[in-house]
Every structure is written in structure tokens, then in C-alpha cells.
Amino acid sequence: MALKLYGTVASDTTQRVQACLYEKEVHFEFITVNTAAGEHKTPRFLARNPFGELPALEDGDVTLFESRAITQYIANKYDGKGTDLIMKDPIKLAIQTVWMDTENQRFDQPFSKLIEAAIEGNEGGNKDVREYQRKLESVLDVYEQRLKESKYLGGDSFTLADLHHLPGMHYLRSTKAKGWFQGRPHVRAWAADILSRPAWVKVAAMSPW
Amino acid sequence: MALKLYGTVASDTTQRVQACLYEKEVHFEFITVNTAAGEHKTPRFLARNPFGELPALEDGDVTLFESRAITQYIANKYDGKGTDLIMKDPIKLAIQTVWMDTENQRFDQPFSKLIEAAIEGNEGGNKDVREYQRKLESVLDVYEQRLKESKYLGGDSFTLADLHHLPGMHYLRSTKAKGWFQGRPHVRAWAADILSRPAWVKVAAMSPW
Numbered sequence: 001m002a003l004k005l006y007g008t009v010a011s012d013t014t015q016r017v018q019a020c021l022y023e024k025e026v027h028f029e030f031i032t033v034n035t036a037a038g039e040h041k042t043p044r045f046l047a048r049n050p051f052g053e054l055p056a057l058e059d060g061d062v063t064l065f066e067s068r069a070i071t072q073y074i075a076n077k078y079d080g081k082g083t084d085l086i087m088k089d090p091i092k093l094a095i096q097t098v099w100m101d102t103e104n105q106r107f108d109q110p111f112s113k114l115i116e117a118a119i120e121g122n123e124g125g126n127k128d129v130r131e132y133q134r135k136l137e138s139v140l141d142v143y144e145q146r147l148k149e150s151k152y153l154g155g156d157s158f159t160l161a162d163l164h165h166l167p168g169m170h171y172l173r174s175t176k177a178k179g180w181f182q183g184r185p186h187v188r189a190w191a192a193d194i195l196s197r198p199a200w201v202k203v204a205a206m207s208p209w
Numbered sequence: 210m211a212l213k214l215y216g217t218v219a220s221d222t223t224q225r226v227q228a229c230l231y232e233k234e235v236h237f238e239f240i241t242v243n244t245a246a247g248e249h250k251t252p253r254f255l256a257r258n259p260f261g262e263l264p265a266l267e268d269g270d271v272t273l274f275e276s277r278a279i280t281q282y283i284a285n286k287y288d289g290k291g292t293d294l295i296m297k298d299p300i301k302l303a304i305q306t307v308w309m310d311t312e313n314q315r316f317d318q319p320f321s322k323l324i325e326a327a328i329e330g331n332e333g334g335n336k337d338v339r340e341y342q343r344k345l346e347s348v349l350d351v352y353e354q355r356l357k358e359s360k361y362l363g364g365d366s367f368t369l370a371d372l373h374h375l376p377g378m379h380y381l382r383s384t385k386a387k388g389w390f391q392g393r394p395h396v397r398a399w400a401a402d403i404l405s406r407p408a409w410v411k412v413a414a415m416s417p418w
Contacts, residue, residue: 050351050354050355051311051315051351062300062303062304064303064304064307065307066306066307066310066311066314068306068310068314069303069306069307069309069310072303072306073299073303073306076299076302076303077299090282090285090286091271093285094271094273094278094281094282094285095271095273097275097277097278097281097282098273098274098275098278100278101275101277101278101313102260102275104310104313104314105275105277105313105317106260108314109318142259142260145259146259
């Protein structure tokens, strides 16, 4: 039975899981959740994700939510198929985990706030928006240093540490007038590399943003 | 050579790692970082954690930051010693990971903001504080449902999914006048259980808050 991914092509968290499934070359069924009609707040969907947010994954009897938990499940389950997304060596895995947690703790929140502001037409920025921009820039400064020493954030090959950034870097690239990459050549090269991977190109082609 | 943990006994992220080390019964050296003197912003500390924040862990040549990446490293490295903190079964591990990510994505941010506000003497609450309180309450509502079905958040035994919440639940318990546990008996029982574990009691005894 195919995996079932519940989400929308516009949701950054759904996109993260789609990218993972394409990288792993895993067949799946995509089930669009009609958020405009409030389908994600119905008891049926809340049984899949009690927070009423996207996405959710069903694999037979197993139901999972939280995009990063889903990608880890897929990367572990389909070990040996498609792209290896998890380091085998325990020390390398620990370092990959540091950068996965950095994305989760430091990159995601300002990025999510900026994308919310953009959707509300507030990209120019009030005080809060400028604060999130400043936060994100300081994260990118650390990434610039890291990427001078390491081809990818998590280590010498593309892993979930990079993949989890795809929706965010896609958004930042589309607003490049803001100069996110100015003075950060390693971040720019890394973004160009990961955003040109066929799995992401496929996801981006379906995204309305 | 003993593991070296750099942090302070007042830092919630350091406490998370201390709790893990005590659960795993791993000998370690605690090195207090003088944050009042700005030691966490010196080049020497930034080489350990490029964000200039607590904690960092050194294990011989390996240096790690981000508290949750450190706990995962310790739990994996010392598998078979002390408390098992990671599920062995892949499906159970996936479910544990969902609740670890829930803590990271949904619980941590409002909790951190509330603790910041408390430190600044703003517990009574301006509009932002009330918004974070509301967010945290809605997370606890989901936990109440989860804990009706499962003794621990991550599954049938205590794991990192619970451990990562310790500093936060400790803080919420100390402000119980606010009624966090009112109407949430399963959350209250779970909090009482995990906060009475000897490893956490040891950490809490050193905490100034």
C-alpha cells in the first residue's frame, strides 16, 4: 500500500516531505487537504494531526505528523533506496543532527514569520518583520562560516540537514532583491546547489510561490 | 577523557543536557561559562558554539552544540548504560520523534518567551505574553489527549521526548498559580512523574529558578 501524504502544494511543511519522498524515490499518494474549507480542523483530520496543521503521513496503520519527524521516518525506512539522507557514522550523524536542530531552532521561526508577513503583503516590514530579518541574517552569517569548511551544512554530502532548508531557501531566493546572499558567497552557492536538485525542482514547479 | 559540558546551572538548555547525562549515568566535567562577563561571545567559545549560546559539549575531538542534538548523541553513544532514552523499534522511534519535534516546534518557543518575560519581571503579561500563554495552553490541550492514551509523550516509557520538556515543565510547575494544570489531570500526573526522577531532582537542586 502506497504512503499517503496529506497536505497542499503551497504549504512549506508539506513541500519538505514531498522533497524527501522524491529524493528517496518512494511512490506515494498525495491527498490535497482543502484548508480553505477548514478540512484540516475536522475531527477526521485532527485524528491524523492533533494540531490541525499540515502535513500528515499515513503508512498503513502508522500515522505521523511534524514534517521533520516524517522525513526522518522516510529516510530511515527507505535506507539504501534513492539518496542517502542520514549519515551512517555516529559522529557524522551527531554533527548532521546539530545542523538539523539549528534549522529547527534558529532558521525556521524567523523564516516562517517572514513568509507569513509576505502573505499578508507586509514584506516591506514593520518593526517585528525587521527583527526577524535581522535574526535570519545572523543565522546566515553562521551558515556562511560553516559552508566555507563543509560543502553541505550537515557534512560532506547532501542530507536532511540541507533538505529541511529547501522551502526556506526557495523563498529567500525569490526575494533576492533583499540581498540575502550579498556578501555570503558560500550560502549563495549552497542554495543554488540544493535548489537545483531534481527532487526540489519537481516540488517547486507545483508551488504557487 | 571525561565529556566536558560548557554551560550554566541557570540555563534551561544546559539543564536539558545535564538531565540526560545523569539519566545515562555518564561521568562528565561541568565547566561554568561566565555569561555575565560575556565569555560566551569570545572567539574561544564561539569555536564551540558559533551562535554564542549555551551549552556546548566536548567529547575528545568532537564539539557539539544545540541541546537536543547533544542529548541524542549521548543517548546513542551510551546505549545500554543508564536509562534507555531512545526507542529501539523503528515505528516506536518514529512516534517518539513526532513528540520530540512537537516540543521543538510548538512547546519550546512560547515557553522560552514566557521565561524571558518572567526574568524581565513581566509575568503578569502584556499582549505578547498573553499570546504565548494562549499558545502554550493549546499545546497542553493536545498533550492532555495524548497522555490519556500513552503513559509518556513518546510512548510507553520515558524517553528524550519527555526529557526535553523537563526545564519547561519545571518552570510551569513553579508558576502553578496560573493554573496550567487545571482541567488537565493527565498533564499534571505526567509532570509530577517526570519532575520527580532522580536525575531531574539533581538538576533542579542546582537551578536558581
